[in-house]
Amino acid sequence: MKKPPTILLTGGAGFIGSHTCAELLHHGYELIVVDNFANSTPRVFPRVERLTGRHIDAIYDVDIRDRHALSAVFDRHSVDAVVHFAARKAVGESMQLPVEYYDTNIGGTTSLLRAMQEHRVHRLVFSSSCSIYGDAGRGPLDETTPARPTNPYAASKWACEQVLADVCRRCPQFTVLCLRYFNPVGAHPSGLLGEVPRGTPGNLVPYVAQVADGRRDRLSVFGADYDTPDGTAIRDYLHVMDTAEAHRVALEHLADGPGMHVFNLGVGAGRTVLEVIAAFEAACGSPIPYQVVPRRPGDVTELVADPTAVERAWGWRATRGLADMCQDAWRFQQHNPHGYAGRAQQRAYQGATP
Numbered sequence: 001m002k003k004p005p006t007i008l009l010t011g012g013a014g015f016i017g018s019h020t021c022a023e024l025l026h027h028g029y030e031l032i033v034v035d036n037f038a039n040s041t042p043r044v045f046p047r048v049e050r051l052t053g054r055h056i057d058a059i060y061d062v063d064i065r066d067r068h069a070l071s072a073v074f075d076r077h078s079v080d081a082v083v084h085f086a087a088r089k090a091v092g093e094s095m096q097l098p099v100e101y102y103d104t105n106i107g108g109t110t111s112l113l114r115a116m117q118e119h120r121v122h123r124l125v126f127s128s129s130c131s132i133y134g135d136a137g138r139g140p141l142d143e144t145t146p147a148r149p150t151n152p153y154a155a156s157k158w159a160c161e162q163v164l165a166d167v168c169r170r171c172p173q174f175t176v177l178c179l180r181y182f183n184p185v186g187a188h189p190s191g192l193l194g195e196v197p198r199g200t201p202g203n204l205v206p207y208v209a210q211v212a213d214g215r216r217d218r219l220s221v222f223g224a225d226y227d228t229p230d231g232t233a234i235r236d237y238l239h240v241m242d243t244a245e246a247h248r249v250a251l252e253h254l255a256d257g258p259g260m261h262v263f264n265l266g267v268g269a270g271r272t273v274l275e276v277i278a279a280f281e282a283a284c285g286s287p288i289p290y291q292v293v294p295r296r297p298g299d300v301t302e303l304v305a306d307p308t309a310v311e312r313a314w315g316w317r318a319t320r321g322l323a324d325m326c327q328d329a330w331r332f333q334q335h336n337p338h339g340y341a342g343r344a345q346q347r348a349y350q351g352a353t354p
């Protein structure tokens with residue numbers, strides 16, 4: 001029988017990485033994870049393994065910028081393809097710490113590419129971001145929309161895309177599938193995996209979840225004077241389970257042909273901040289107190305994907321709606337008010353369907 005492919009995931013302990021680990025294990029892949037746990041915890045892995053009834057082959061506490069340690073990982077395993085999640089990802093923090101962002105995101109990517117080249121691994125799925133489009137105006141954005149990054153985080157992702165395009169030009173055997181995620185939110189429907197922000201959540205859905213469970217008094221809605229139906233900004237929210245599924249489908253298409261291929265990952269429908277609040281209220285059954293405050297610097301009116309390219313290429317599209325995203329995020333919040341630590345973890349394990 002043919003051996004299942006071995007996939008190395010950088011950042012596999014993180015929000016999207018952990019859900020992707022579960023999706024890939026469920027579909028028979030063998031997994032190697034490299035993560036330095038800068039924004040995550042290894043406590044997520046027993047949950048992933050419990051959910052799927054399978055083991056991750058190896059987990060390395062390694063910083064991807066450490067070329068020697070990374071190379072040693074490739075020495076030990078026969079890797080068929082890499083999914084590269086590891087990065088720093090907070091837009092606001094990137095304004096304060098630009099060097100750290102460029103170092104981790106660009107330096108981490110070049111370090112990974114060196115290790116891949118040394119070990120003749122030529123297949124990569126890369127996590128990019130809709131933030132590279134900047135303030136691109138209204139209406140769905142396709143992949144030909146010019147990149148206009150407006151902060152170091154987005155600039156670092158755009159720089160990585162350019163590095164990857166150059167590598168594909170130079171090395172014709174390389175295949176890179178570059179996925180530009182819009183706004184992944186939600187959690188695994190079991191309540192076992194979800195998003196665990198450190199400190200005060202910077203993103204909308206994790207903040208709303210903490211208001212819903214009483215950890216925070218009220219949400220600040222950043223601006224109600226946008227040119228949108230209710231005055232609040234519009235985004236394309238995508239369920240993290242759809243995001244994870246898209247990576248599994250991407251891996252199935254790495255053999256389609258060499259070169260760099262760029263795809264938006266979004267639903268293709270925009271939702272306002274007030275629509276997200278209403279959907280979360282329906283999910284948790286209680287009102288979410290909020291106040292309107294001035295716009296957040298750097299925010300844009302609208303960011304919505306045109307997702308037709310990925311559907312044309314792979315016959316795949318996101319299927320889960322905003323109600324699912326809010327119900328699943330709320331379930332995870334209820335079961336894990338302190339993230340993956342503490343007594344709540346036991347409660348989540350006992351309460352979950354394996």
Ligand code: NAD
Pocket residue numbers: 010011012013014015016017034035036037038039040041062063064065084085086087088089104108127128129130180181182183184
């Ligand atoms: P996350 O922070 O939850 O996961 C990133 C993981 O990478 C973490 O486990 C972290 O510990 C690890 N990591 C960071 N620096 C590392 C290093 N130097 N060496 C090894 N591991 C390191 O973030 P996420 O939301 O799961 O995002 C995953 C990827 O998707 C990132 O590349 C991010 O830029 C991209 N992305 C995320 C979103 C989003 O809204 N979540 C949107 C677009 C793109």
Ligand code: WQD
Pocket residue numbers: 089091128129130131132182183184202203204205207219220221222223233234235273296299
């Ligand atoms: C969504 C909407 C806020 C918090 C960022 C990155 C993007 C991607 C996802 C990484 C906006 C409003 C938010 C709050 C609010 N990440 N909001 N009150 O900014 O669209 O996207 O994260 O790649 O690249 O740019 O996501 O969840 O922060 O905000 O009113 O407390 O919610 O103004 O309109 P964003 P978000």
